[in-house]
Amino acid sequence: MRDSLFIISTRQLGQLNYEADLIQEHRLVLIASDSELENLEPSLRSHFDDVIEVPVAVNDGVIVTYDLEVLGSRILQSSHLTPSSSIVCFDEGNTSLAHSLRRRFKLGDEKFDTPDIELFRNKVAMKNKLAEAGIQIPQFSSFHEEVLPYAYYAEQLGCPFVFKPSESAGSNGVYIIENEHDFTNAKDAVKDALNLYEAETYISGKLYHCDIALFGGETVFAECTEYLAPTIDFQTGTPLGGKIMGEGCDLRRRLIRFTEQSLRALNAGNGVYHTEVFVTLNGELVFLESGARPPGMLVTRMYEKATGVNLLNLDVEIQVGRLLERKTQGMLDAFYLVYPKGVGKVNALYPLPALANMDTEFKRVSNIGDVHDGCSSNLDFTAYVICSGSDTSFETAYQSMANYSPLSYVA
The missing domain is CATH 3.30.1490.20 (ATP-grasp fold, A domain)
Known part of the structure; x- marks a missing residue:
């Protein structure tokens, strides 16, 4: 009988590689709300052996948190739970819930658990802890x-x-x-x-995110991305995204060391962590925030194109407790960009500019006639692009797509 892998939330399910051996070895059980299940693509639903529907306890429009007590009871009633089951969560709103369930059912290696998971949800507590450790914070x-x-x-x-x-x-x-x-x-x-x-x-400088996977007290993955602009600028019309930093970059090495120090100060255990760091105008590193989950949006796909590593699958391996061997590949340049909604009725869609020698994935989610009332969060987007390659034209492609607009509006 296959062990069960409980996956909490439908977020990022489209970026998980279901053909991976470790996924195939498990019975997949999806945990989600009724509205999420209603909107789930049938092709994704088909990968799961069972589904547990759970009520939502908190929903602020972006962060959704399930009811812990109801979910715990339904997992017990499902007959899927065994001592060798695993729980995975790629969703910010349910990281604490996933942690609580692992502890309740005694799943995973407690030696490499994160004892203070709430530090990764409460930014005030997080910064207080880091300040005690001498990490520079705003x-x-x-x-x-x-x-x-x-x-x-x-x-x-x-x-x-x-x-x-x-x-x-x-x-x-x-x-x-x-x-x-x-x-x-x-x-x-x-x-x-x-x-x-x-x-x-307010920090004047450049924003980066550093994504690190920890297993058994060791860093098993570490990459950094330079944001095109601060994430708040997405709401005023600037694309959200960035480009992966090259292996030979000294700033990349500094960011990784700084993030590792921050995670140690937060008692981070096994898992994948998404951390944002500012580099000030005089070159100082300032911690912004960290999440105890893989990066969202299209970062997983970008990293997979650049490094060959799927961070969601790596997180599954970490929670199951078994890292798989990987073939190494040469590092590629890569970027992702997400384009925000504006205000008005969509009256034109514009083709992509020519991107020479780039592996390009582009998708629109808006059509002529759609009416948009602006952008209030990262979920309000009209299109996205992911590009990778090793050609000298990479920077030209990046700047071209940073200036690209996928559509126009009439009032």
Whole structure:
């Protein structure tokens, strides 16, 4: 009888390689809400031997968290649970839930567990822990106990400053505060959730993400990506994405060391971690945040094209406790870009520019006649592209696609 692999949430299921030997060896059980299952493509649903439907406890529009007690009961009732079962979660909103289930059912290697998983969900607790370890973080102030006047934050943090939720993802609910009017509007927008917010210094510099896999106390994968622009800029029309950093880049090595130090300070155990780091104008590294899950959007596909490693499959191997041997391949250049929705009715779709000698994957999700009302999170996109290659024309292709617009609007 095959051991069960419980996969929590439908997010990123389309990027998992179901033909991999370790996946084929397991009975796959999908855990998801009724609305997620309703929208799941039949081709993806066909990979699973069973499905457990679970109610949603929290939904902020981007982050969805399931009901832990109901799910625990339904897993027990499903007859799929054995001492050698494994639980995998690629979804930010349910990383703590997955951790709780592993502990409840005594699954995985507790020696290499992450004892303080909540540090990866609560940005305030995360930064407090890192500050204790001497890791450079932005100056910040939590709204948990009280919200002080605008002048206090402007003096303490500088202006502009960032107003953001302490638990979310994808630049959801993030505001850049440049004056007292912005501050008042942001407070009014979040209303009763204000105690779940924080204010943070705005960092001038370049944003990167470093993605690291840990197994048995060792780093088994580490790559970094230079963002095209800060993720918050997606909501004002700039594509979201970036390009993988070359192996010979000294900054890449610094980012990996810095991220490893940060993960050690957070007592990170077995798993894949997605960490964002600013490089200031004078070259200092400043920790922004980290998630105890693989990167989202199209990063997995980009890394797979560049390195041959699928991070979702690697996360499965880590949670099962068995790393597979991989054939090494030469490192390729690669980038991904996601294009945000604008405002108005789509009246034209534009073809891709010529991209010489590039392996290109492009998809539209908007059509002529669609009406868009702007972009409020990373889920509001119209098209995406992933490119890889080893040609000298890579940078030209990257800049060309950074300036590309997939469509236009009429009011």
